[in-house]
Amino acid sequence: MSLQWHEYASKDELDQQLAEAIAQALATAIAARGQASAAVSGGRTPAGMFNALSNKDIDWSRVSLTLVDERWVPVDHADSNERTVRQHLLVNRAAAATFVSPVSSAATPHAGQAEIEARFAALPQPFDVLILGMGDDGHTASLFPDAAELEAACASTALVAAVTPPVAPHPRITLTLPTIARAREVIVHITGESKKALLNTALTEDKPVTAQYPIRRVLDAVAGEKHVFWAA
Numbered sequence: 001m002s003l004q005w006h007e008y009a010s011k012d013e014l015d016q017q018l019a020e021a022i023a024q025a026l027a028t029a030i031a032a033r034g035q036a037s038a039a040v041s042g043g044r045t046p047a048g049m050f051n052a053l054s055n056k057d058i059d060w061s062r063v064s065l066t067l068v069d070e071r072w073v074p075v076d077h078a079d080s081n082e083r084t085v086r087q088h089l090l091v092n093r094a095a096a097a098t099f100v101s102p103v104s105s106a107a108t109p110h111a112g113q114a115e116i117e118a119r120f121a122a123l124p125q126p127f128d129v130l131i132l133g134m135g136d137d138g139h140t141a142s143l144f145p146d147a148a149e150l151e152a153a154c155a156s157t158a159l160v161a162a163v164t165p166p167v168a169p170h171p172r173i174t175l176t177l178p179t180i181a182r183a184r185e186v187i188v189h190i191t192g193e194s195k196k197a198l199l200n201t202a203l204t205e206d207k208p209v210t211a212q213y214p215i216r217r218v219l220d221a222v223a224g225e226k227h228v229f230w231a232a
């Protein structure tokens with residue numbers, strides 16, 4: 001399927017419209033299969049959208065949520081993506097959803113990978129909707145360029161992989177590229193002119209796969225619906 005772009009005049013309108021699109025995808029899944037699963041992005045971009053999504057009137061008791069990636073830090077750490085989800089999404093109506101944490105008490109994500117894999121294996125798969133951010137280096141989830149584990153995480157048959165970003169802080173756990181690509185609907189949520197320009201560059205570059213930005217490798221592998229939701 002081709003990539004569908006949705007552009008908005010403001011971040012607030014983007015947050016409202018993306019929250020509505022996600023709520024509709026979850027409601028459609030519940031109507032079709034009696035349950036829904038979503039994996040949401042970390043980072044700073046999604047907080048406003050999470051707030052809007054948390055108030056959507058769907059049957060959250062039938063929704064399983066998790067993160068596409070996580071920094072391997074305590075869930076009360078300022079850099080924890082789970083902390084952001086618990087503060088902004090698992091509130092209001094969405095408090096009734098089931099959240100599956102992508103971290104454990106293991107010392108490293110490499111040591112914790114098997115436990116997280118087992119947790120995620122119990123989630124309804126494929127994800128009905130999956131939200132991706134993108135970094136200024138073209139990473140998405142925690143599929144970082146030049147990470148030692150990148151190629152393994154792009155080819156793995158496992159659901160999750162441990163990744164040590166070369167520059168970004170904290171070791172990470174991330175959904176593998178094939179797991180992301182299997183989602184029924186993948187939505188890239190980005191803001192700002194520089195990320196729009198980078199994404200366009202990534203999508204038009206003519207390079208060998210292993211030299212491409214991870215966001216391009218992921219989007220090329222997505223078999224289902226794929227969207228970009230953007231505002232300046």
Ligand SMILES: O=C(O)[C@H](O)[C@@H](O)[C@H](O)[C@H](O)COP(=O)(O)O
Pocket residue numbers: 041042043044045046069070071081132133134135136139140141142
């Ligand atoms: O844990 C993370 O950092 C994210 O999952 C990562 O992939 C994020 O989506 C991008 O780095 C964009 O982050 P911002 O939204 O903060 O720009």
